[in-house]
Amino acid sequence: TPGPSTFYPESKLATIQFRNYEIETWYTAPYPEEYTRSEKLYICEHCLKYISSPISFERHQLKKCIDNHPPGVEIYRDRVNGIAIWEVDGRKNITYCQNLCLLAKLFLNSKTLYYDVEPFIFYILTEIDKDDPLKYHFVGYFSKEKLNASEYNVSCILTLPIYQRKGYGHLLIDFSYLLSRTEFKCGTPEKPLSDLGLLSYRSYWKLTVAMKLFDLVEFHKLNKDKYKSLVISVEILSKLTGMTPSDVIVGLEQNRALVKSPSTGKYAICINQNRIKKVIDNWKRKNYATLDPLKLMWKPML
Numbered sequence: 001t002p003g004p005s006t007f008y009p010e011s012k013l014a015t016i017q018f019r020n021y022e023i024e025t026w027y028t029a030p031y032p033e034e035y036t037r038s039e040k041l042y043i044c045e046h047c048l049k050y051i052s053s054p055i056s057f058e059r060h061q062l063k064k065c066i067d068n069h070p071p072g073v074e075i076y077r078d079r080v081n082g083i084a085i086w087e088v089d090g091r092k093n094i095t096y097c098q099n100l101c102l103l104a105k106l107f108l109n110s111k112t113l114y115y116d117v118e119p120f121i122f123y124i125l126t127e128i129d130k131d132d133p134l135k136y137h138f139v140g141y142f143s144k145e146k147l148n149a150s151e152y153n154v155s156c157i158l159t160l161p162i163y164q165r166k167g168y169g170h171l172l173i174d175f176s177y178l179l180s181r182t183e184f185k186c187g188t189p190e191k192p193l194s195d196l197g198l199l200s201y202r203s204y205w206k207l208t209v210a211m212k213l214f215d216l217v218e219f220h221k222l223n224k225d226k227y228k229s230l231v232i233s234v235e236i237l238s239k240l241t242g243m244t245p246s247d248v249i250v251g252l253e254q255n256r257a258l259v260k261s262p263s264t265g266k267y268a269i270c271i272n273q274n275r276i277k278k279v280i281d282n283w284k285r286k287n288y289a290t291l292d293p294l295k296l297m298w299k300p301m302l
């Protein structure tokens, strides 16, 4: 595919104003031409409307924009960690979802969809304002195809650069798997992944497999009288995590928990509990916000 600059050679857009941050853009996006003639575009964090003049932007924020959160339904709220997740239907909130796809394109190299948003649902991650509990700040999102015969549970995922490397990408990924498990399915992100997407997913798969292996072994230690043997397989890990068997294998490999027998050539899961504990402790030390599955207020769509 051609590079982004060949798509929109006229675009001068270099930064966006978002909340009170000025964010450098990474790639170009197909905003209507009149909005890409200047270097800066103003974007409302609540309705994602894009505005070229700073005065109109101020007026929009102070008077015109009545929202202080994304549209759609709040399906997850955690006041302790100060986060909430919203489900937005591409058919019901077309403009919002189109604006979201345009915004995401500024940080994605690949050609994504912008206008045909109806077949998708969007999950928006927000931070709850520390001073105003009714105000929610847009952090990132992922999109998901409504009717998909494939195993994809994420089509496109983004954390805005100002919120990156704080564990929010991991949280969004975790949420996508929580939805898949609630649907009694396993899922995987749509390919190809970007470099950052691959780094984040590999980190997630490694940690998630490590946590499951660790818990299974500890549970078995405590219940040895009841359960004589501990059986762990790729299929069991897939059921427990919502990850596809091939992504489970990637996670096992990264934990060096998959070994090939030199005599039979068959693979076996081999757990070094100390090594796995280190992986988990390293993560816990970062103190990132984690999901509480009990806080999900959601039923799968039929």
Ligand code: ACO
Pocket (backbone or CB within 6 Å): 107, 108, 154, 155, 156, 157, 158, 159, 160, 163, 164, 165, 166, 167, 168, 169, 170, 171, 189, 190, 191, 192, 193, 194, 195, 196, 197, 198, 199, 200, 201, 203, 286
């Ligand atoms: N460099 C090295 N490792 C990274 C980086 C990076 N820039 N970003 C993430 N990782 C790895 C790290 O191991 C990180 O853990 P650490 O920060 O504690 O070391 C781990 O992934 C998780 O990082 P998070 O903080 O949870 O992820 P973040 O909120 O930064 O979001 C995301 C990750 C969504 C991929 C973000 O980088 C992004 O929006 N990028 C631009 C859009 C994009 O490429 N999206 C993915 C496209 S593929 C698809 O959509 C299916």
Ligand code: ZN
Pocket (backbone or CB within 6 Å): 044, 045, 046, 047, 048, 049, 060, 065, 066
């Ligand atoms: Zn607005």
